[in-house]
Amino acid sequence: MAPATRGASLKRRVRSVGGTFIRRMGLLPGGVPDRNGDDARLATQRLDAEVLVFFADTEDGLYQLRQWYAPLAALDARHRIAVVTADSRTAALIRAETGFEVVTVARYATLDGLLARSDVRLVLYVNHNPENFSMLRFASVVHVSLLHGDSDKVVSVSNQAKAYDFSFVAGRAAVDRMARYLPLFDAERRCVVVGRPQLGDALALVADRAEPVPGRRRTVLYAPTWEGAQPSAAYGSVDTIGEALVAALLAEPDLRVVYRPHPLTGVRLASYGEADAAIRRRIDAARAADPGAGHTVSDSGDLMVDMVSADLLVCDVSAVAMDWLVTGRPLVVTEPASTEVVTASTPLLDATARIGTGTVGDVVAVVRSELDDDPRASRRRELAEYYLGDLRPGAATQAFLTACEEAIAAHRAASAD
Template structure:
């Protein structure tokens, strides 16, 4: 018998739960399950590809990193985004022009994927709710994730649930081979670079601030102790004050989930916003990451995906060392060669940043790592690899599914 879930889930599924969903009183991380199921009873989905995103609006940043590539994939093969939360679906419809539907019932999802002859289902995270779509055996399931990093989530055992994973480059494959047992990374991983770096590419522009500028981009507090990489509380205030005291411009880019799990991080975030704005810096919350990259001379960041995305700029970086003794890295070459900033040294961030900007002794070594992490970074190359991989897997799905259907429904014996 399938698990019935916890008491809260059972209450939400009751008639009282329906009222909670209808009036928006659900806990923040729980999808409301207000679906278009009735209207979809006999419908089919547009295109060959489904992006399954059962999350709430808090996690939309994960899907936003794929907006550009998904628009191009929609032009090539047709894409429908399937949500489990009507509020998330509403935000998606306002932000992009791809078809979006909300499906609450597993039975609706399974039948519409089969009826639509969906070839690929793409996922941008490891949400346990992804299993609703993963049940479908008529499509190929591909993990995209929303960044490539040395976080332990990048080598999660959950990767085994997906038929294939699109990864940034050889570094990701090597990381998985090193840290993930019983997983054939070379066979199951397809390097596509970072297609969003192509679609979100910006040219350097003249700056309003002519001071050398540091981008401080901490990650959030993480969902578990082994992934507690955020420097916001341990390093943030001292580091930002040190950067400003050294005469450096500061761009502060808070993570969208800051303070969601630990309220104290939200309090520190508000403190840093006030500090940076009062000093004439920028708090960046509503513009593409590539704009912040273009305006900065150095990045101060945690162990996160921005490390690899920053690499093609060829500019120096300073990576924090987590103050949480339980945090674990899935270390690769970039993390091993880069300068690290421990919490007790946060008050020296300004002088360290000045030294790295003025004397970038590791530039050539970082440039040599670009292809290892991202493959060919020529404009358009990553996007082309992404689209080609989707087309190739779609063709493979058709071959495999035709074989399965033939085994299930063999042709009548003409000799009878």
């Protein structure tokens, strides 16, 4: 071997050993899968599962999968589930939080043998991670995109939807959106309406909410989205109007402010992290000045709990706006500041009060008008089923289970031809 070749080979070995050490010690930065896989054990193993949930993200993105835990548990009771991850830290969390079998796969080749030895029929995906294509290459299973919420964001009409056999969507709105904005995609055939089984017990919580007590502070929930993975999806308001919006609402003596930041806030842009910190400081100061006001930062637990306790939501273009429709209460949606953002004209946005960088000074007047008069209440009620499907308790979960079984049956029939 020539000296130059030997040198290059040595460098590769050093990088490999160093990378393995970094992964084993858990020293990788957040957002980078550690690839600390179970491949050696899986080389001869057969998965006792008919359904795989493929999740290649790290724990930063685990919120996307967590909202599906309950519907997946119902599916697991009928068809055994296994979760496939690319990160051992994320796998450990999923094991601790669920009863699902969880494996970590570091090498694509491991999937070949695993699927060949197992009786997997269906693979589910909760996001559009590019790593999904390592699983999508297999024609022996049916591939279904679930995503982690329905929204008017551009990602909801990503061309990646064409890679899956079916997309399970919440309501008719998603089918119409894809038909309109996704060329050469047969939305009528490949979209299956299943409602929002993630809402689960939230519907009962909303129904059981007590009537507002006269004279109490009314709660405004500010639940913005994150900065987005690319400029065309930068719907977030945290670093543009977030602090001004919160400061104005905190100054009102009869309002209570709950700030619910997105789990990924600040992971891509430092300005978002700095703006998030500034908003938190504002709320901390307001709480210290008036402990009885109840101002708070809510950055864990079920978002629907915050929704149930709120009288009005201020959010960005996101799935949060859709889920809020089940409450029947007033909604204000921000306008993206960047001209690069793709924002479609949609029934919900057309029927919702909006604020942006040029109108944030009017936020208190807008919020009070919506709280006192709620001029768009009837239109939101009309849109709830259009966006979220059947809202009867348990109906969406049953629709999800039926859709999974029909997808499996359709794939078996097609494979037999």
